[in-house]
Amino acid sequence: MRINVTSVLVDDQDKALRFYTEILKFTEKTNVPLGKFRWLTVVSPEDPDGTELLLEPDDHPAAKSYKTALVADGIPCTSFAVDDVQAEYLRLHGLGVHFTQEPTDMGPVTTAVFDDTCGNLIQIAQAARA
Template sequence: MKIHLTSVFVDDQAKALRFYTEVLGFVKKHDVPVGESDRWLTVVSPDEPDGTELLLEPLGHPAARTYRDALVEDGIPLAQFAVDDVKAEYERLSALGVRFIQEPLDMGTVTTAVLDDTCGNLIQIATQPQ
């Protein structure tokens, strides 16, 4: 068994696609119309084009909004992405205007930072020392 797909709930799929591709560096994998205005919209790591897909899921269900907003209010990231160097990625993303709610924090076995994805989610980036 392996993880094939996971999702983040987004307010605006077009805005999310721009952020996740142009800022974070993911690449679009699938973009299929679903219904009148939604899309099956996934992105993947450019390093693993056949790897785990991230679905930029429309925030259609009321429970999803309540859940997502509660996590943000409590400062809890919805997802975590691995990066080679959190401090370097923090500098790169900050220069692009990304807002961080937690600067790089060395916790011994892992270094993390938490950013606002501009679409309603907090995302944690992490590096585990080799």
């Protein structure tokens, strides 16, 4: 068994696609119309056949309250691995991305947390170097 697709709930698929491709540098993988919304996924350019991130509409009533509660408590909805948190923080901050947590050494990982402009907090994490 392996993870094939995971999702992040977004308030606007077009805005999310722009942020996740233009700012985070993911690659659009699937874009299939499904009525009012789309099956819209992105992947890491480092692993184009790897796990897909579904930019899923937060249209379900429970989704908005779930997202609001996570953000209010400062809890990221997901985490992305990076090789260098400080470098990625500086790159994203330079592009105007708002961080709620600057790079912080947490022992086995260094993390930072940013707002994805679509109603979510996202963590980036770098494993400690041996």
